[in-house]
Amino acid sequence: MTVTERLGLYGPAVRQPTPAKVRRQPAPCGSYGAYQRHYKRGETPCRPCKKAAATYIALWRARSGKTKHVLVPVQVLGALLAAAPTEVEEWAEQQIGANPVTAAVAVALRDGRTEGDVLDA
Numbered sequence: 001m002t003v004t005e006r007l008g009l010y011g012p013a014v015r016q017p018t019p020a021k022v023r024r025q026p027a028p029c030g031s032y033g034a035y036q037r038h039y040k041r042g043e044t045p046c047r048p049c050k051k052a053a054a055t056y057i058a059l060w061r062a063r064s065g066k067t068k069h070v071l072v073p074v075q076v077l078g079a080l081l082a083a084a085p086t087e088v089e090e091w092a093e094q095q096i097g098a099n100p101v102t103a104a105v106a107v108a109l110r111d112g113r114t115e116g117d118v119l120d121a
């Protein structure tokens with residue numbers, strides 16, 4: 001008698017019954033899952049699915065560090081820098097230069113996007 005037989009761990013009796021497969025709802029169009037479904041079926045993805053896939057991939061690229069730069073409106077950059085601590089503003093100046101930082105902050109201040117607006121939003 002083997003160790004497994006002595007312990008009663010032999011044969012099909014110890015196997016757990018396979019649970020019935022749970023059917024999920026298919027991903028609705030406009031999601032990355034639906035885009036993949038189109039692709040696997042050899043279909044041309046619909047516009048909402050293409051848009052969802054583009055967004056998903058862009059976010060993945062940003063998360064994974066594949067994307068090094070993004071296009072941000074000057075007003076948004078300026079508002080963020082205006083609200084940022086001085087060290088962050090100085091770091092940004094080292095990264096992109098003093099002129100772009102000064103210009104972006106000036107645009108934000110001109111448009112009334114002050115620190116309070118950013119924090120209240």
Ligand SMILES: [Zn+2]
Nearest residue numbers: 029030046049
């Ligand atoms: Zn679709």
